Amino acid sequence: MAATNARITVLGLGTGDEDQLTLGVWKKLQAASGAGAKLFLRTKDHPMVAMLDANNVKYDTFDNTYVQHATFEEVYESIAEELMRLAASESAEILYAVPGHPMVAEYTVQLLKERCPAQSISLQIMGGESFLDQAFLRFGFDPIEGFQLLDATSLSRYTLNPKLHTVIGQVYDTYTASDLKISLMDVYPDEYRVVVGHSLGVAGQEQIIEVPLYELDHVKGYGNLSLVWVPASTRDEDHYRSFGRLHEIVAILRSPEGCPWDREQTHESLRKNLIEEAYEVLETIDEDDPEHMCEELGDLLLQVMLHAQMEEEVGTFTAYDVIAMLNEKLIRRHPHVFGENKAEDADEALVNWNAMKAEEKRKKGIDVTKQSVLDGVPRELPGLMKALKLQKKAAAVGFDWSALEDVLAKLDEELGELRQAIAAEGEGAAQERVSELGDVLFSLVNVARFLKIDPEEAIAKTNLKFVRRFSYIEEQLRLRGQSFEQTDLLEMETYWQAAKKVAE
Incomplete structure (x- = not known):
């Protein structure tokens, strides 16, 4: 339980220029020399620390915390928890000083804002000059033209917009710069000009370096006060992605x-x-x-x-509605990925998918018990593909052959009926041949299903094979100066057999 006067005051140290430090922040920093306040710095690695030392301002730092944890998130969590513990146990005001402005790229401050109220700790935030102030000044662009601030350690290509000026912070070292380069190259050309800024606004330390994007990780001097500016692009081709x-x-x-x-x-x-x-x-x-x-x-x-x-032109939906509906459906139908369900293999995943489809129909007021098992097969599918889908749906409820031998026997039966239809004469004979040939094809699809072969894929491969072999015949005739009119089936069959050996 926190003391009734438990309080934390967060101070912004600015970018490092003493002349830009606010008077209010400086008064608070000086108060740390007395008994009423204790000052903690997130890090000693900041130009303003020299001014604190010169004026005998007492402080502790959290630099050791960076060594004790594997990730920045763990570091920031640890700092926030320790500050709240100190505020609850100390009678003095806890001053917490951070580089730049406390509300710009300071995760510890966000954690304190979230958690202090629950522990009855008073939290005050006093701003300082942000690194953005110097970025706008030194890089020379107006943020009203369109601007975004991103974190190099958690950058995603989905957040990048070439139409906006982009300032990227937390570029701590060459490794971070290398990862950043790779992410940027997903969106920008390799030769795109970017600007690196080190210690902007700090006299004697500032560096501004312009390089092509592919050389971003070749720049020396990355550290806590490094930024990368990616200027907005007006070239149409930079927006093609x-x-x-x-x-x-x-x-x-x-x-x-x-x-x-x-x-x-x-x-x-x-x-x-x-x-x-x-x-x-x-x-x-x-x-x-x-x-x-x-x-x-x-x-x-x-x-x-x-x-x-x-x-979109008539106001029913847009391409973005299509994407939104698809995203929502993918998440909803994959509860084993985005929810609590589990799926150890593809069959279990398919069960989840079908269960969600059935649930969606019930929510729409569709009585699934009154629907045909064969519903849901698109009318315009190619014949072989449609036959395969119909058979799979029927098989799912037990309407199926028990073994491949039974399917082959059915195929033989249908072939016999086709032969009879071919031999038949009279009215309706032509239509009967169409019907019986369809039965043969349907049986062949059943054979493919039992062999776990996609009939469309099988016929596609055979079509390609036929084209290769026939092209070989054409090539041989051209080499001999012949046309199809100057040859016969026997000669073409000879080439066909040769093609089976050389054109596969």
Whole structure:
């Protein structure tokens, strides 16, 4: 239980220039020489400490705490707890001095703000000059143009915005600068010009160094008073990696001042494009061509953006709504990742997924007990893929063959019926052949399912194999100066057999 007069006063030491230290803070620091207050510095590694020493101001520091813990978070937790313990047990006021401004990049102060009220400890915060004041002055930009302050030790590419001036603190050493460089290079070009500032505003110690981004960790002198400034970019290509720019471009294309072709498109007119782009992505997967895949995935994403933009124009939803709904669904359907559930393997994960889908339907007022087991299979799926999905759904409730031999026997039966349909004549014979061929294909999909082979993947590989072998025939005919009209099936079969040996 804290004493009734327990109090902590946090003081900002500023950036290191004595002339910028506020009078109120200096009076409080001087009070530490008497019996009514005790002064603790987060660290002695600050230019203002020389002034304290010169004026015989007594203090203790928490520098040893940095040695005792493995992470900065543990250090700051330890400092905050110790300050509150001292405030509760000492009759004197506890003064806690930190570099810069107490409310800028000072995690210990945030911890004190959160925890002091619960322990009935009075907390006062007295500001000092922030390193941001010197950054705006020395780097020479106006923050109203757009500005963000980030921590080098917890930087994420998702927080970076090339349109804003970015000041990055906590660049303690070369290792931190190296990690920072890698993160920045996810968003900015390797040659992008950045500025390193050491001890800004401190006479005789200040250094301002401009380098290309790829040399950021080559700069010497990183320490507690180091900053990195990444200037805002006005070059369009520096924003190509942002989703916002993609959304903006698509909106421009669909605008009255945009592209006539894009403006004319509708959901219906782009249906075939969406399917074609999806298949072109599949082709790059079969070709094992990452560079081509990257391009084709972009084309597929464009189709998504165009459809979303059409809906945004009529006010139903936007591309950002699509993303929000997807993010929410991914988190909701993965309780074994984002919640309390567990999943040891893919089968358990699938059980979780299906359970969440069923729960979502119940919340929408859908009676899942009245739904067909086969519901949920898209109508427009390719035939083999749709057959496989239908069979899997039926098998999940026990409507399935018990062994592969039974499936093969069924295939033989369907082939026999197809032969009979081929031999039949008269009205309806053609339609019967279509029906029986469909049964054969459906049975073949069943065989693939029992063999755990994706029939679409199998036929895709065979198609590629056919193209390679047939291309070999064409090549051999060209080498001999022949055309298809000048050869016969026997000669082509000879080349085909040769292709099986050399064109695989």
